[in-house]
Each structure stands twice: as C-alpha cells, then as structure tokens.
Amino acid sequence: MVYPPPPPPDMNFPDRLLTTRNRLNEANVFALVRWQMNVVYAHYENWRAMAPDERNAEVPAIRRQLDKLTNFVVAELQQVQGEADSQDLRTRTILNIVIILTAMHVLVIGSLLRRWLLKPMEQLNRQVEALAHDQPPREPLLAAPREMASLAAALDRARRSLGELRQRLIESERMTTIGQLAAQVAHNLRNPLASIRAVAQIAGRHDPGDGSIRSRMEEIIVSIDRMNRWIAGLMEIARHEPPPTDRQDVVPVLWRVCETVKTDLLAKELSLAVVAPDTGLECMHDPETLEQALIAMLVNALEASPLGGRIVLKAEIVAGAESTGTVCRISIRDQGSGLPADDPERVFDFSYSTKQHGMGLGLGLARLALRHQGGSAHAFNNQDGGATVYVELPIDGKA
Structure with a gap:
C-alpha cells in the first residue's frame, strides 16, 4: 500500500519568522525546530511511500534535512552558550562595578564623616581643653x-x-x-x-x-x-x-595739677604745655577725684620723660563711642620710652610698674576712681615716640 505524500511544509515560514523579530527568542527556536522536523518527517513519509528500488534516491535529501536540523540546533546551542557567557560576563562586570562603587561610597562617607564630625569634635575637644586651662582658643571657632x-x-x-x-x-x-x-x-x-x-x-x-x-x-x-x-x-x-559728680569746668583742675607738679618739672628741666579752651570746658566730674587721677598720670609722665623733655596736657571735646556721644578728653602726652608694645593698657593694672620703687597703684587707682564716676582712662604709644594717657568724661550724665 502506497501512502500519499504529506503536504509539503510552508517553505516561507522561516523567512516570515526571521523578519518578524530581530533575534530569535525561545518560542521562535522551538517553532523553527518543529518546522525542520516536519520537513524531515515529510521526506521520511515520501521515502516510505516510494518503492524499495526508488528509496535510495531519497536518502540524501533526508540526510540533508537532518544535517540542517542538527546544524540549526548546534548553532542555537552555541548562541545560547554565548549569550550565557555574555550574561555571566555582564553579571561579573556589574558585580565589580557595584563593589567599586560601594568602596567609593565608603571612602566618600568616611571622608565626609572625618570632615564634618571627627575634625569638628577634635577642634571642640581642643577648645574644651583650652577652657579647662583658662586659655583662649588658638583657632577660630567652629562655623559648621x-x-x-x-x-x-x-x-x-x-x-x-x-x-x-x-x-x-x-x-x-x-x-x-x-x-x-x-x-x-x-x-x-x-x-x-x-x-x-x-x-x-x-x-x-x-x-x-x-x-x-x-x-x-x-x-x-x-x-x-x-x-x-x-x-x-x-x-x-x-x-x-564714689563722691557725687557735677557738671563743672575742668580747666581750673588742670591748672591746679600743673601747680602741684611745678617743683618736679623744674627738677628735670621739663616744659609743660596746657592746651584748653579759653572759655572753659564743662563735663561731669568730681574735681578732687579728677585732680588726683591727673596728678598720678602726670607724675608717671614726669618720671618717664627724659631730661629737658616736653609734656602736653590737653583738654578737648571729641566724639566718643556710639553709646556715649561726645565726651571730654583730657590727655597727657610725653616723650618718654613708651608703654609695653603688646598691650599699652597694662599700665593701668594693679601691681604693674617699671620702676624699682613703688607698688604700681597710681594709674590703677586713677582709672578705678574715674570708672566710678562714669569716666574711663586709656593709653597708647605715640608714633614719634613716647606715650599718651588720656581720660574721657561724659559731657552730661554718665557715659
């Protein structure tokens, strides 16, 4: 009995399948394998339907189809293996990138922690140590x-x-x-x-x-x-x-002070110039306290001045700090050796003295007495040598 040959497979199927997708997926591979097997089965059925003496001519065609099927399967397996290797390579690459990025994040976070946490804590610790040792901080205060x-x-x-x-x-x-x-x-x-x-x-x-x-x-x-x-x-x-203060003229006080130190001026051949307004200068003060303070300052200038030097005692109205407005300034300028360069105001400290005799109470007491009356006392070195000590008193009310 001879069977009719099976219907030939659709020979355009692979072309249609390959043109519908850019690359073969799993479903397409199975479809192509089934199609190739159908082709083999079709040739096999034709071979069975042939007479025995005609079958030898069909064997090469069947082998060619089997070879095509084998080559296709091998090619697909190689492609799958290549894709697997590529996927493994990508996985290892991604893993390495993740490790590198993690290490970089650790380094960056560590650097930021050191910058924003450890260093400020170390600086804060140094500030606490300075506070414990009663020392000012050696570096600027933290800003962040x-x-x-x-x-x-x-x-x-x-x-x-x-x-x-x-x-x-x-x-x-x-x-x-x-x-x-x-x-x-x-x-x-x-x-x-x-x-x-x-x-x-x-x-x-x-x-x-x-x-x-x-x-x-x-x-x-x-x-x-x-x-x-x-x-x-x-x-x-x-x-x-402190004694009460009144608004009075300071010029008479200046002349009394000059009269008090007249003998000392003559002993060192010093000249004393008094610069004050002819109309007088009124401010809040106690005459006795101001006189004693100016005497202490003037005596200090006398002792610091060289033989034949010149001292200027000056009273004027100047602009004080914003909170005090205008003030009366009485300054004593000498031509002596000057005050400590690092801190001229040290001359007002109790027990500070550059003389072999004395206790250093004069200028300190003078400044303290003036402060009790709302005034102040300061000192600085002159650019051309010597020093200037001055008193500032409020014009009206307390400074």
Missing part, C-alpha cells in the same frame, strides 16, 4: 556643622563669663587689699598730717612781717589738705562709695 558651632559658641561664652567672673574676683580681692591698706594709711598719716598742719598754722601766724613764712606755711597747709582729700578718696574707692 550648626549643632557643634552652637556648642562651640556656648563654650566660648562660658569661657568669657568665667574670665569676667575671675577678673571680678581678682578686682574684689585687690579692693579688699586696698581697703586694708587705705585704713592703715589713714590711721598712720592723718594724725601726723594734722600735727604738721597745726604747726604750719601757728608758724604762719608768727610771720616776722615780710610774709614769706606765711606764704610757705600756706603752701604746706594746701598740700596737707590735698593729702587728706587723697586719703579720703582712697577710702571711698575702697568702700565703693
């Missing part, structure tokens, strides 16, 4: 991050507050010492001064007639009265009871 900057600012405020508190304690101890010294000075000097004043009064009454003795005794009495006022002022400063 915000939380640590706030903590650094708080530590700096604490350092300044502790410094101010310590300074007040030191000033309090000094004032206690000055008070004890003032009490002892008052006790030891007032009685002898009273005796000297009484003798001077008696001697002045027994003037032989030319008035020379009376004049000298009056000078002694004036000096003793000034000394008594100085002692009383020292006691008031020690008790924190």
